[in-house]
Amino acid sequence: MQQKLQPIFKDLVLIGGGHSHAIALKMFGRKPLPGVSLTLITAAKNTAYSGMLPGHIAGFYSHDECHIDLRPLANFAQAQLYIDRVVALDLENHKVLCANGLVVDFDVLSIDIGSTPATVSVSGAAEYAIAAKPVSQLLEHWYELIEAVGENPQEPIRIAIVGGGAGGVELALSMQSHLHRILLQTQQAIQNLEVHLFQRGTELMPNYHSSVRHQIQQILTARGIKLHLGETVCKVAPTPHRETKEIFEIKCESGLTVECNKIFWVTQASAPEWLKSAGLETDEQGFILVEDTLQSQTHPQVFAAGDIATMVNHPRPKAGVFAVRQGKPLFENLQRILLGKSLKPYRPQKQYLSLIGTGDERAIATRGIITLPPHKLLWRYKDWIDRRFMERFHFEKKSDIMSV
Ligand SMILES: Cc1cc2nc3c(=O)[nH]c(=O)nc-3n(C[C@H](O)[C@H](O)[C@H](O)COP(=O)(O)OP(=O)(O)OC[C@H]3O[C@@H](n4cnc5c(N)ncnc54)[C@H](O)[C@@H]3O)c2cc1C
Structure with missing residues (x-):
């Protein structure tokens, strides 16, 4: 039987397999948009989940337990996956340029590449x-x-x-x-x-x-x-x-x-130079300034989430918890822009429960002015939340991976 091919009208390109994009990809897999070609360009085939990274260093989690494998995730979302590092953007001609010479066209772009600690100002x-x-x-x-x-x-x-x-x-x-x-x-x-x-x-x-x-x-x-x-x-x-x-x-x-x-x-977190050079409006540290819709202030076809974005109206510390929470509103607004619908504003929470591991299978819990001292039960609660988060990215079938 001949399969009816769907015409492709729009190219949505995601740069970086960070927390927000991992969630958005999962949601695209569940709710695909016919006629949209999805591409993920990311520097490595797996990405660390920040909530479990300190626990991995302490020796409580294996490498795989705290990393999301982006290949089955991209496969689930029916996204083309390129393992490459983006080095420049040509926003006028809607092109993404990668370190290995790959050039990818886009209609809508989303950036979730995290941040790196600033070292340039200190000699050595x-x-x-x-x-x-x-x-x-x-x-x-x-x-x-x-x-x-x-x-x-x-x-x-x-x-x-x-x-x-x-x-x-x-x-x-x-x-x-x-x-x-x-x-x-x-x-x-x-x-x-x-x-x-x-x-x-x-x-x-x-x-x-x-x-x-x-x-x-x-x-x-x-x-x-x-x-x-x-x-x-x-x-x-x-x-x-x-x-x-x-x-x-x-x-x-x-x-x-x-x-x-x-x-x-x-x-202190810093951002790569190529975002500013591309013409995107950034803050003093080079992070992309975004509106409440997670759209760039200067380029409405460009979205950003996670550490790399600074919400103009709601600045927050650079933390994985915010990147995770932006995943769903990012997905919804990407769908809405592709469908020609009006976008929805997102307002991040000001106060949130933070569970901080103390390296000994205990954790401190804090929210606003209330702080609970380190306790094993708080660690167990944190462990339960983190494992539940990671379960979303476990896929039974790892075959047929669209990796390039
Ligand atoms: C030691 C340490 C411990 C931390 N612990 C916690 C914690 O317990 N809780 C918490 O909330 N936060 C924690 N953080 C902060 C947290 O790691 C970040 O806030 C979080 O990872 C940001 O998520 P993100 O989605 O913005 O990007 P990331 O999670 O950093 O993901 C970025 C992705 O983009 C890819 N990428 C990067 N550059 C490019 C490029 N040029 N082209 C293509 N792909 C690219 C990377 O490969 C990666 O997959 C910790 C940070 C550190 C350093």
């Missing part, structure tokens, strides 16, 4: 520190480190985390917890490990209520994590007069200098 940071994003690179270095500690547990090791926001704090607690377990399993003293956390401001996690900040500081201090508050790192360099390059000096503006074996960089 880009060369010698390990940025927390892209996650794949962070994990490569992390796996190398746990392997090295496992092989030589008797050797003292010092790690530094630069940036005392939620990401930096969770990373410090999770890394310490995992490395302590390795040292204990090999009957070594946990004193072999030193963890240093540098924060420019005098308070950790400045986006959170003071009750959380107070608890977090107490936990870090009790765990022996060395806090350097009010310290601005200004230089990172290999230690002079050492044969191995695996010892680095971290210099602060105050004159404080600390030697470390590994430096993880989790500072």
Whole structure:
């Protein structure tokens, strides 16, 4: 029997397999739009779920448990998948340009490429520190480190985390917890490990209520994590007069200098230059300014969500929770624009429940001015929410994957 082919009228291109796009793809799979050709261009075949990433570093989740495989997801959404990095946009001619030379045409474009910690302003940071994003690179270095500690547990090791926001704090607690377990399993003293956390401001996690900040500081201090508050790192360099390059000096503006074996960089989020160069209106950090409909202020055929977008009327911290919540309104407005319907405004919540893992299978819960201290039950609740989220992306059939 001959199959009736549907004519394709519109090209919808999604750049980046971030949280919002993962949800939008799932919804497109459930509710496809006839006549629309869907394409996903993303840098890697899987994408990390931020809620479970610290738990993976702490050793509680496997790599697969905290990553969404974008190939079966794209297949489910009947989307063409290109594993490539976008490097430029030609908005006048409606084209997306990729690192491998691929050029993709679009009628409607959506961008969800996340953010990376800014390293450019600090001498040596880009060369010698390990940025927390892209996650794949962070994990490569992390796996190398746990392997090295496992092989030589008797050797003292010092790690530094630069940036005392939620990401930096969770990373410090999770890394310490995992490395302590390795040292204990090999009957070594946990004193072999030193963890240093540098924060420019005098308070950790400045986006959170003071009750959380107070608890977090107490936990870090009790765990022996060395806090350097009010310290601005200004230089990172290999230690002079050492044969191995695996010892680095971290210099602060105050004159404080600390030697470390590994430096993880989790500072303020930044955006790639090509968005601004393409002519998109951005904020000072280079994030795309979007209206309540998630459309670019200057280019209504371009949408953005997640870290890479700054909502002009409702700015929020760069966190996975907001990227997740934008998935559904993004999907609905993409459908509406393709159908020629008017778009719906989206207003993100101001207050939300935040569950922060403390690296020991406990979590703190906070919402507004209320904060509950670390507890196993809160971790179990967080674990249940996170696993339920990931279940949405488990597909039975992985065959027939449209990957290029
Ligand atoms: C260590 C750490 C811990 C964190 N923990 C939490 C937490 O517990 N809870 C929380 O809410 N937030 C957490 N965050 C913040 C969270 O990771 C981000 O806010 C969240 O990932 C943003 O989601 P996103 O959808 O914007 O982009 P991402 O999740 O970053 O996804 C971006 C996607 O785009 C792809 N991509 C990137 N550039 C390109 C390109 N040029 N071309 C094509 N594809 C591209 C990437 O491969 C990736 O798949 C943490 C961050 C860090 C660093």
